[in-house]
Amino acid sequence: MADITTLPRNEVGIAAVISALGDLFQDRLQTGQSIREQHGHTTTWLENQIPDAVVFARSTEEVSAVVKLCAQHKVPVIPFGTGSSLEGHLNAPAGGISLDLSQMDQIKAVHAEDLDVVVQPGVTREQLNTHLRDQGLFFPIDPGANASLGGMAATRASGTNAVRYGTMKDNILSLEAVMADGTIIRTGARAKKSSAGYDMARLLIGSEGTLGVITELTLRLQGIPEATRSARCSFPTVEAACQAVMMTIQYGIPVARIELLDALSVRAVNGYSKLALPETPLLLLEFHGSEAGVLEQADVFGGIAEEFEGSDFTATSTAEERNKLWQARHDAYWAGLSLRPGCQGLSTDVCVPISRLAECVGLARAKAEELGLMAPMVGHVGDGNFHALLLLEPGNRDEQALADSFLNWLADTAISMEGTCTGEHGVGQGKRVYVQRELGETTRFMSAIKSALDPDNIMNPGKIIQD
Template identity: 70%
Template sequence: MAKVTELKRNEDGIATVLGVLKQQFGDRFQTGDAICEQHGHTTTWLKNQSPDGVVFASSRDEVQAIVDICATHKVPVIPYGTGTSLEGHVNAPAGGISVDVTQMDQILAVHSDDLSCVVQPGVTREQLNTHLRDQGLFFPIDPGANASLGGMSATNASGTNAVRYGTMKDNVLALEAVMANGDVIRTAQRAKKSSAGYDLTRLMVGSEGTLGLITEITLKLQGIPEAISSARCTFPTVDAACQTVMQVIQFGIPVARIELLDAIQVKACNAYSKLDLPEEPLLLLEFHGSEASVLEQAEMFGEIAQEHGGGGYTSTTSTEERNKLWQARHDAYWATLQLRPGAAGISTDVCVPISRLADCVNAARARLDEEGFVSPIVGHVGDGNFHCLLLIDEQNADEMARAGAFVSWLNELAISMDGTCTGEHGIGQGKMPYLAKELGQSTVDVMGAIKTALDPHGIMNPGKVIAV
């Protein structure tokens, strides 16, 4: 099992910064143990590493002032949105200051004619979609948690709709960010495309707070489809479900969502969300478009599923029924934890080319069963992305060691299939050992050169992504 990095603390600098921030921000600067521990919280097995203080920033100017103070004294700065990330992104391995942007929660502009909007980083995806609903628009990226859009941008988040609408990198038009020297930059204008210089927008998206703190985001929006239909279909095996997904994608059927839940995950969701789904491997789908196109997509899927032994195929356009199914899918993490009360969840996040999906999922299931782990498999399989959530007794050293070996094996298996160790969770601390294996040390060295050039003192979320 990978261990979090312990970095050297700048004790004198931290002590000075704590005093300056307390004087400047008053009650919006907190150093209590509980609130600091909360801001080092991670929803996975990684050790909590708390910051020394938390500032609740309310504007770009305040973020700039915080960074200026920390840069002067070479103290780490760690951005914090809602704390739902899974790879230790908000930990503070060298101490420092957590910049909480939850008060930066304003939707600054909606340009409905251009299908775009401008938001502050603390706006959550659910908040934005509630605001947009009466304008016939929505923002499609939907990780299971109600994450902040700043955090989603920083980690290049994804979700169930990515098979049709892409990930955050495909939906961020421009960013405003405070860099390590306190400068504020804007990466692009609102135009849908540009050839003006380096693509700094995509450099910042997925940089996990290691290059700068995002203070404003310009996003692409979508029109709410005329018709939306959800469907579900059970299969005799996970392999049959994966083969169906591969064929659906290869035939170019424009599904909006296609999610796999194995039998163990369905059992967990039934118990947690009070459903009565057949406890067999399941595909959940959603089709967007006109009434005629949605019907056609559903019929084409049904024919392919039948060829692979799919049964119990049902679809619905009822908003209530659709929401119930997709909420159960989004609650899968919490449902799984109920399978072994008191256990910790270790989540994997590999992604492979669609042609290797069945091979990778089948190998993972076989290895999990061989090891005797309680672990469902669930995933955004239209992208070749899936997760195993191992339920482990953290006090059992043997279990922890075997779980760590499984995570390492699965990451390396995906990489050997021309895939990635992280489809959407990011590198953070937990995936650092696999980045060079995936991309090569020369590529990681280029990342290090960029990091050093933009953040020479290493104050921006240190100990994440690369060891610089």
């Protein structure tokens, strides 16, 4: 079960900070109940723990001023992007200030010749790619939601393109951040590599706001490929689909995306997106390159699929058809909810070596059925990451207990397969106990880093590391 214990509140300090922020920010400080609930709650199943106030910053200097005030009075600071996280990252278990960065949304510089861009943290991935389109460039990390780039860095996000382009940690050259005492730091420049000291950028990437607040990012860009080709193929079993994936990776085919939907997910997508796909396990793929290259890649995959009883193989370069297919994949969460109207969705996230993926998915399906849980499954199978969406009746404590049992079992199973309890959702509150199981003594040194950089534990307390 997730650890969402309430932490001790500093009532005097909170009151002093809110008073001071009111003088500094005027109407950009909000204390209304609904906006505070919005900034505590995300697309998560965890109980909402709301902050005491929300402040909207517009510059690094304003972020620094907020953090300095909070440090002076020992009041928690919880950075907020778009609110699309899943593991209780934005909850305020000790109250405090939600620091909304959505108005820090400037694209500050595009260096097309160097394939990089400098942005503020509130810029969303869709906003950035719209801006870049006319220059023939794009930013490849696609977690599905139109998340803010600062939030994606803070949670070390990835998504459908990770099999070819990596995750956020592979696509950030440097950061600007405000640390727990309000100091503004830069972790590097625009050089493509550096061996100058500790890699502070990688320390902050994935730290979920527990070490500092990211206020600027320098990101790697990619050229928009000459040609893009998407494909889909149905398989008789998840095991057959995963075997085809492993063979595709071993052949060295530079696939850009390769996604798995189990039969239940396909049924949900058919109903929600008005498609007519065979309701058996499905692979969705995308290939990037030259016109001749993407044709060859799709043809080679088609031959591999035949070896594993793949059927209904279809490939297309038509933008409208490709977009319809991938939009259906991105809508899989909402499609899953439609299988049980009125339900609450609990999205899981584990990652295992690709060679163990079929086994893990099969065991997860059997465990869900054993517990009587409806759980459509999808996965970024090119890197061994998959999700089960548990569909639960709101307020049903028996079902919640079964879900807790499933979460514990799934995390332990992934860890036992030399995998991880979270491939891309991050830790937040929801996975803190599993991180301890996965990393063991390593968490003691993580705690030492946290204590050194944030001695008063004001930066997003109650996340990642158990207090």
